[in-house]
Every structure is written in structure tokens, then in C-alpha cells.
Amino acid sequence: MRDHALLHYDQTLFRDREIFEFGYTPERLHHRDAQTTELAWLVRPALEGAAAGNAILRGPPGTGKTTTVRRLFAEIEDATNRIIPVFINCQQHRTQFSVFARIFEAVVGHAPPSAGKHVDEIVRQMAGRLEERDAALLVCLDDANYLHDARQLNDLLYRILRLYETRDVRRPGVFVVTSDRCLDINAAVDERVRSVFHPIEVNFPAYTKPEILEILGDRVRQGLFPGVMPPSSLDLAAGITADEQDIRVGIDLIRRAVETVERTGRRRVTRKDVMEVSRSIIAPALQKRVEALPEAERGLLLRIAEMALEDADMTSGSVYEELRGYIAACPTVYRARLKHLEEERLIDLPLSPGRGRARDVLLRYPPRDVIECCERPQKPR
Template sequence: MKKDLLMWDETLFRDIEVFETDYIPEQFNFRDSQVRELAINARPGIMGARPLNSICRGLPGTGKTTTIKKLFAQIEEQTKKLIPVYINCQIDNTKFAIFSQIYKRLTKRPPPASGTSFKNLFDMVCKIIKDENLVLLVCLDDANYLLYEKEINKVLYTLLRSHEANEGVRIGIITVISDMTVDLMQEVDQRVSSVFRPSEIYFPPYGTDEIKEILSERVMQGMYPGVISSAMLDLVVEQTMKSGDLRVGIDLLKRSALNAEMDARKEVKKDDICRAYLISKYIHLSQTVKTLSADEKSLLKILCGLTKDKSDMTAGSVFEETKKSMKIGYTRYYEMIKKFDSMRLLNLNYREGKGRTRVITLRYDPDRITDILQ
């Protein structure tokens, strides 16, 4: 056996958690101006007033969630009066679900049972805020999912105008938008926009040098020396820039090292990275599919089947095929198709002819989508 082979109980990782997509690094660079602006907007809450509202916009993998979580950690260290509440709207995307998470954060108890009326839940949350003289700063991460589910106006209106029904309640909001086709202020109605008035904070994509420094820090923190050479790190950076998503690079590092481990090697080679990229490049797809309902997954599976059959995928023909296996009306069906378009799962375009026919094309390989659905 060669000397450089791993023993069965050896690993290339100092700390594999460093390569999880939800890991919050100690060292966090290239977002100083965004952190500063969010901190300025939050500062009135530390003094007992309502925080200023914000919209954080940027493509997936540009540091929006990490920036907010770092800020929230700092707030929790400084004060007990301003309570930061983080909500993942991919998971909690109704008014009741969001206020349940707020209740859980305030009480450290499980959310009320689903049979509880929203009014009772709302009153309980407001009573805690008033009795304990607290200020809330609520982050609605991936708030575009509230838009897809037609909940955005209900949620924002209730949060923004809670002080009208309960004097002394102070709530600020940070909305995070990863869908760059969404202009939130154009989507909300007048009663929301009149009190929302957020400042917009843009998160630009990371440049090549920034990506390299971020990934290099992850390697130093999470792997043993010599596992990733400079040339292999450059290849990971190149593949990451191709996808435009930092999360792809972080996942690629982990999978490449795991590939090397499986071959009992102590360093990552080009083939490890190339094989890992075949999976890592679909990280947006896999995370998006996880958030879909059972009906939405069924419809996506039908679309995959029609694509593989090379069927003409017009909105009307797909609906006729969908009715064979799903009890669904056209309105609900088309809402799901538009949601898939917004989530970048498919393209919905018009084809000129007799009338304007909507044509559906998947953005991803149907076999890969099917694998993830399964």
C-alpha cells in the first residue's frame, strides 16, 4: 500500500461543517458596506424605537443571509431589548406560520397548535412585545416565496400596521429578495407601500478574487494542509464563477474532498473536482425542489416526462396532460407554472401564431430533475 493512502479511519477534514451552506464563518469579508447600512437601519431599535425597514437584493449565493445572521448575532450580544427574528420564507410562507415562528422566538416554546386562530396568535405576540417592552426586527429571507404564494401583502401589512391595533408594538422588517426579476415595491399594494418605505441594499455577485479568498479561508479552516493545491483551488474558483453562486464552490470543495477520501487519497485531483461539479452545479435546483408542495412536485414530474418525450410543451397541451393524473383547475395549474418560471425552474415564453401561445421549456436536464424529485 502506498504511503500517501488514507487509513480507513482517517479524514481530509478538520471540520466538515465549514462546508455546509448554512455555516456562518468567523471571518466574513467583502460585505462591510451592506453590514454597515443594515446596522444603521437597526440602530433605532436598540434605542427603543422602530427600526428602519430594508430590502436586501441580490442573486443567490451573494452573502445576503450570512450578512443578516452575523448582524443578528451582534445585536443579541449587545442588547436584550431588540429581538432579531429570522424567518426562512421557503419553509414558512404564510401569515400564521411566520407569526408562529415569532411566537416561538419570543417564548422559546413550540408554536401554538394549528387549530389556534390567527387573531389569538397575533394578540399573544403583541402582548409579549408590550409587556416586556421589546422591539422586533424581523428578517423575511427569500421573501419572493411569499410573493409566489400570494401572501406578501398579508404578511407585510400585519407586521407594519400591528402598532395600530396594539399601541406600543414596534416592528422593523428586513426583506431578502433573491429573484432579480422581482421589484417588491411594484408588487405590494398601496396600503403596504405607504408605511413600508424601505431602503434598498444591493449585494453584487462576488468577483473572481473575492471568491478565491473566501474559498481559500474555508479550505484553511476546514481541511488539513495539502488537501487542495493552489492549482486545484483555481479550478474550483473557475467552476464557481461559471455558476455565479458561491454556494456551488463551497459544496464543490466538500464533494471533491469526499471523492478523494473514497479513493483513499490525501489530496484532491482534477477528476475529483470534475465529478463533484456534476452534482454541485445543481445546488440551486435541489434546494428549490425541496420547497415545493406535493402537487407542484407532481406537475414538475409531468413536465420532465413531456420534455423527454419531446412533446410540444404549450401551456394548454401540458394542462390537458396534467388533468389525466391530477385533479386540478386551469387557474391553479397556471399559477404553479408561473411560480416555476419565477423560481427559474422553467422558461415561459410566447410563440406568435394564431393568438399568443405560451411555450414551456425546462431550464434543467429532465433526468436530473427527476433524480432530485425521487
């Protein structure tokens, strides 16, 4: 029997489409118990009338940082009035005013009057209400690297953390979340902040493939009808996701593969479907990362890709010898650039088999794709 004979036009393969949307909060949060427990410990003193602790939450994109905090905050809201959790998406709120407007709203119950108010006035009124409520403020600055880029992070932390100096309020707790591994928060703040901000670091490592399989498996069971995503296709999707180290890639990949299959009137996602869709997800992501590189590193990456295409000897030393005229940099600078390309997960630098401490320079993507990304006209930044 032909596959599509089973499927009418109005039939869908999704049991629940929402499960694959980015804003969806999963019923079960796998493999984040340790992080949740650590954060809960920091909050606990605030339940007993003391101050909450501070934390820096660190990890690559798509490792559950936002979800973990949101779930914890929802639980706090249900459990107590003694803590006021305020979740702030710093990609949306990048000024002192807009961040404090969010805090004001959470504490006072309505948005601050927008016209003509100075941020000091908003802070003053908010602190007054906080004192009356005798509650502890707990602020999460999610994706705080945006605040740092806008040069607002230091002053904002200063204002929040030192609220207790002007009012009889408890010392607020602050969670600073960042996906930018190059951002060193402690170095980014000045002494006035450092003296009151003693965060613990909570790490969110990228999920391993078995963890990804479990997370994606949950979504598939809840969101799709049985048999739509066979185990071998799911396994391939999990592998691709593990390579990208971003669980969002997997969720998006499955959704798009199922949509493609649905459009063509079939009812089962094949490995070929997954491969084809993955190209359209990974190529733009790769392009973005290449674009963000400093020019010298992008140039190096391009030459490495050209060498890889010619099947050249790819030990780090040979690559240096081959390119030294081009890169015009000493070995130390060359190694630093390689290291950065590795951190950006564009290349791997494994020990070269049988060659002592020498390393191989291996691309993580097909050389032709990398060359194309490097050569495409750069967008003005």
C-alpha cells in the same frame, strides 16, 4: 512513493468536516461589510427607543444574504434586550399562522398553543407582551419570494407593519430577503402596505473570482489538512464557482472532490477530480433552470444549442433568420426571450466583434448538455 501508501483507511483529509456543511456560519464574512453597515444603521434607532427601518435585501442565491442577517441578529441578541430580532425562513413558514407563531415564540418565550387558535388571537397576545417588554420588533422574512408565491406576503407585511396602530408598541422593522430577481416587492404590495413600508434596497452582488478564492481559501485552511487542496485545484474550483455565481457550488464542489479522493486512498485533489465532480453538481442545477423556463424559451434555447453544435453563425440576427419559421415571433418578442435566457444565465449576449451593435448568442454550457436538458421529459409542475 505511491500516494496511497501514506494514507491508512481510517485517516481523513478533513480537519473539520462541519466547515463544509450548508448550515455552517463562517468565522469571517468576507466582502459584506458595506451591507452589514447599512443594515446596522437601520437598526440603530431601535437601540435608542425609536423604530427600526425597513430593507429589501436582494441578490442571487449564495451571495451571503442569510449569513449577513443571521450574524447581525446574533450580535443584536448579545447586545441588547431592547430589540427582538426574529429570523424567519419562509421556505419553511409560508402561512400567516406559522410566521406569527415564530414571532410569538421570540416575543413571549414559548410556542403559542397550537390547537384552535386563530392567527388574530396569536397576534393580539404577542402584541400585548411586546408592549409590556417595551422592545422593538425586528423581523427578517428570508426567501420571502416563497411567501409571495403563496400569496401571503402582502397581508403578512400589512399585519406586521401596522402592529403599532392597535397597541402602544414601536413600529416594527422588517427585512425582506429575496433571491428572485423578477420579484418587484414594491409592485407586489398594495397601497396600505406601501404607505408604511419604505425600504432601502441593499444589494448583494455575486462574488467575483478573487473574492471567491478568498472565501473558499478560508474554508480550505480551516477544514482540510495542508496540501489536500493544491492552489491550482482551488483556482479551478473558484473559476467554476464564479461561472455559476453561487458560492455554495464551490463549497459543495470542494467537499465532494475531497470525499472522492479520500475514497480512492489518495490525499491530494487534482484538477481532474475537480472537473469530474463539477459535472455532477452543475448538470442537475442546469436541468432545474431549464425546466423552469417557459416552453417557448426552452424551445428557443434548444434550437440555439443545435445551431451552436453545427458551428453556425451565431449573431443574433442570423439566429433569428434561421429560426424565424420555428419561433413564429416578431423580433421584439425574440429579443425579450433572448434577454430572459441571458438573465437566467443560460446564454451570454456580448457585442459581436467588428459588427457594430450586433450581438452574438453564446451558450454558457456545452451544447450537448443543453440539448439533453431541453429534451429530457419535463416533470409535471
